[in-house]
Amino acid sequence: MDDAIEKAARAAAQRLTGPTYPTLAEDVEEALAAEGVRRAPGQYVDPTALGGLIVGISTLAWTVYNDIRSRGAGEPDVDAIARRVRQQLQQQEDTPAPELEPAERDRIVDVTVEETVNAQEE
Template identity: 40%
Template sequence: MTTEPVAAIARNVAQHLTTDHNPALIHQVEAALHQRTATAPTPPARYTDPVAIASLIVAIATVAWTVYNDLRKETPRPPIATITRTIRLQLDETHTIDDTTRRIIDITAEETIKYGDR
């Protein structure tokens, strides 16, 4: 998997959320992108600080891009609801999904489709 889509999606999500969380979120997402390993990052169990939120954004963008590509094998343009639901199901296996996580998932699903339509 190439990291370019994940990075672009994560950056766009950070731009949407910067005013909600803090002005440094974009920079924190950049730092989280640089710290990624070859395997998918594991979202932190709690998302109380901006650095954890940045890591969560990158993790969700990684899951979203994988989900999107898997679904495209069956449908050229998977519905956003299917992408969102699949992301939530995958994250729900290991983490509690709060309102912040739901919002990040929703925005990430939208950005993933936008990226995929390019």
């Protein structure tokens, strides 16, 4: 996994950790450690699914960011990346994700995309 993705996922977890998600940083670390481990279809999703979602969003945002840059379209816009990430997440029916209110999911996407772009620019 790319260092920028790991850095972005950790930074997003730090920003989102709070009373609602007190163990988010640890959940992201578990998701990073499990990244690449194959799971059987329909396998039980553990309560740390939010950590996995953040790692997945960071990976997807990194891919979108690099795709835009490789096409010579200039510096990618954070809002445009976030929109593409949301669209692709909606299309990925087999991706396990925690139940979230739409506004909360958007906030998580926004923070994670922003941290991913920040990690790319360093």
